[in-house]
Amino acid sequence: MSKPEQQTNYTNSMYINRDLSWIEFNRRVLEEAQDPTTPLLERIKFLSIVSTNLDEFMSVRVAGIDDQLKAGLTKKDFTGYTPEGLFRRIMKRTGKMVQDQYKAFRELSRALVKEGLIFTACEDLTAAQKKQMDQYFLDRVFPVLTPMAVDQSRPFPLVHNLSLYLAVTLLREGDDPEEEPYFAIVQVPSNLPRFIKVPARSNSLKQEFVLLEDLIREHIQTMFPGYGAVSVDAFRLTRNADLTLNEEGAEDLLEEIEKELKRRRWGSPVRLEVQKGFHPYALDMLKEEFEIGDNVFEIDGPIDLSFLMKLSGALPDFEHLRYPKLEPEYPREFDDTDDFFEVLRRRDVLVYHPFESFDAVSDFIDQAAGDPAVMAIKMTLYRVSGNSMIVNALAKAAEAGKQVTAIVELKARFDEERNIAWARQLEKAGCHVVYGLVGLKTHAKIMLIVRQENDGLRRYVHVGTGNYNDNTAKLYTDIGLFTSQPVIGEDASVLFNEMTGYSAPHDWQAFGVAPTDMKSKLFALIAREAENATAGKPARIIAKMNSLSHQEMVDELYAASRAGVTIDLIVRGVCCLKPGVPGLSDKITVRSIVDRFLEHSRMFYFENGGEPEVWLSSADWMTRNLTRRIELMCPVFDPQLKETLINILRLSLTDNTKARVLMSGGQYVRADIEPAEPLRSQFAAQNIVTWKGRRDAF
Structure with a gap:
């Protein structure tokens, strides 16, 4: 391991505080802006992300702590902090982060100047430039x-x-x-x-902005x-x-x-x-x-x-200052056919975004909307893009007389207004629009298509780890599974019935569903690994997610570690678990990958005594996901597709370029994994089309 890049002293609790852990995550984003090996225009994007992340953190998390202070609450949370003590530490650490952020901004501004991109003060403009800016102000701003x-x-x-x-x-x-x-x-x-391009000075190729x-x-x-x-x-x-x-x-x-x-x-x-x-x-x-x-x-x-x-994004002539453009591959399983249903009757298909195109999802629903044999389309919508082809396809299907049900989550934070607009548009087109269940956010990502075929009705399902959003699918790493497995289709029907009607708790054949049984199912899977380890059988857990903050889940992982289970966690953001503590978590490693794309997929691997199980999920291991949201985890049955997912997890575990490893004291250090040859998991994943399903890929 390299030396810690930044020491962070947490309490002596068994847990790391969620909000302080989040600050460390945003610090890792800032490190990407500070990294001289990152292309210049990508560095300023990371600097922007630090700001938007911090805005949301302040307006939601810090606002909540401020409310606790005003209410006079003094009780410690499970990580050992009172609201007052936590608030002080947050303000101190975010203040230091902001100082470092603006230090990076000044450094990047100097680097931009060398590339001919300049933020110019109004008093430094030439007379001709000033005259034109005066006119711009009078015409456009005043x-x-x-x-x-x-x-x-x-x-x-x-x-x-x-x-x-x-x-x-x-x-x-x-x-x-x-x-x-x-x-x-x-x-x-x-x-x-916010920035205005200034007319160029005479005989100058430099671009100036005010x-x-x-x-x-x-x-x-x-x-x-x-x-x-x-x-x-x-x-x-x-x-x-x-x-x-x-x-x-x-x-x-x-x-x-x-x-x-x-x-x-x-x-x-x-x-x-x-x-x-x-x-x-x-x-x-x-x-x-x-x-x-x-x-x-x-x-x-x-x-x-x-x-x-x-x-x-407004500098088309500076491609050399960006990452090479990624052209997503169209999934080869669908590449030579216009009939998704014919393919899925034969096999399941896995799609890895953004390396494989989200167009496959849009094309799938578009085909369903225009297929006379399709009887019904049902799907969840959490965050949707501004000009969604999927919403248009649902409207087209409803207008064609199909039964279309859209569960639109109106409470998706900061997307509420957009989702309200989509809900009204879908209702006008004749779709059945459901706003979810009282007290719960619908965060599951699932689409069900019911089709009349020669041998009866058949269900086709798409389950994803990310939103049905073509824009974020270009920026986030996510997994989508297309399947016509009967047990998955039957569970999907029951799930939609639970979300739209009245239904008693269901004994799922394949799914784990929050808030009813996902937590208990995960606990059972973890306990099974512990039992296998105690019995001398192969026992391992690999779990990839965005955040881990649920206390009981952390405790279950601690218990499994004490039983001898090897646990590798790939947690992009918040992690309340302390790895590597002797007698508590010495069999657990935690790493975070912050790179070009936002790591967003949730995947869970359980060794199961040598017969591995792999699950895709919409849920992080957070209290809100497991107890206050409708979430879904779905098994992957196809052995070849399971191997593909295992390969993706292996890539993350062997990344020694953009991975940081969490130490027991709460600080993150750069991963230093043998062999010494650099491996960058997101760049290696771009070869997914050639290694899908290969057991010998790594």
Whole structure:
């Protein structure tokens, strides 16, 4: 192992705190932005992701801890932290992370300059450039700006969550500079580009950009004639954005969510970001209005670096600064046929995104929508893209007279408005739209197609680890299984009946389903490995997921380790389990892979005494997934496909380039795995088409 890149001291508990573990995950994302071997425009994308990750963390997780503090709660969580102690540590560590993030931004800005990409201050523009930017401001920006004064007759306006503003302190012309200044705010329009391309200087190939807030600051006088600006400083407020729904008392869940989305605008303040050198009078005004206390982050650079994601995509002539473009392969099993059903009657098919194309999923449902023999289509929709071919295919199927049922999860955080729009569109097309069960989010990823064939009705099923979203399928690693296995089809029918109607608990033939029996099924599978280890039989668990934070699950894994089970966990983000603790978890390893694509697939391998079982799942091993969501795990029966999944897991376990290994103290170190030849699992996985199902692939 290499030396720890960053020491982190956790409590002496048997567990790592979930929120502190999340901070370490975002630190690993930041490391990708700091890594000089990562292409430059990819590095600024990672810097953007750090910002958006931190925004959600603050508006949901930190907001929840803040609520606990306001309620006076002092009870320790299972990792040994009180809300107050945890809040202090979070703010300290996120503050340090933000400092490192902006240090990386300044370094990357210098690297961009060397490539001819420059963020230019307005005062550094040439006369010709300034004239053109003046015109841009007058034509495009000024008409949509609204200066909002704050005084006795005009109370403090609503400051929107995560929107950028300018705080303006002013003096009337001729006033004594010692007098109390006037105060106003101006919202930086979010519907205008954050960065503006400046016309090139004569005889220069360099591309220059001006930030929108800098352009507004340069022209602030146009909004306050008769006053002089003492200071113009950027700020941004983070509010509590977690929805609090009264699902039991709601007559119409859709209407209740729409109301709650409006209330989100008034969520209690959690974090205030201010530009470095912020005017003291303006800062006092904001702190008093928001009652924010000391939760103020001073930012040495542009507030909110999420705009870097769009900047990275807006430079078509700089492909040499990106990863080589990946062209997903169309799954070879479907490549020479237009009849998915004929293929699936013969065999199951596994598709590995983004290395294999999500078009196969879209084409499958599109064929079903146009097939006269298809009687019914049922599917879950959690996060859907903005222009979804799948939603269009469902609408087409309903209009053709098929029975179409869509379970649309309206409570998918930050996608609520989009899902409401999709739900209404599907209802207009004649689909049966169900909003899920009260108190539960529908997070399972499953599609069922019922088809009339010569020998009777046959069920075709697609089960995935990721959402039915063609955009994220290009950015996330996920697995999809197409099958016509009768037991899977029968379980799928029962699952949809449970989600749309009234149904007693079911004894599943193949599935594990949360919140009813997935947890107990996983516990039984883990216990079986422990029994096999005790009996001297082969015993091993390999589990790949996004997060592991369920205390009972951690305890079951500890028990299996003490029984002698070898356990390899591949956990991208939060992990509350401490590996490598003598007498507790010395048979457990935990690694995290952060690379070009977001590791998103959930796969569980159990040795089963030499007859391995492999499962695909929508669920992480978190409390919310196992107890408060409808989740699904599905076995893979085909031996060849099982071998493919085992190969994918092996790749992750042998990655010595982008993998970090969790130490018992809570810190992550770079993996150093023999042989010394570099192996990068995501790059090696691009050869999936040639090694699918091969036992000798590694």
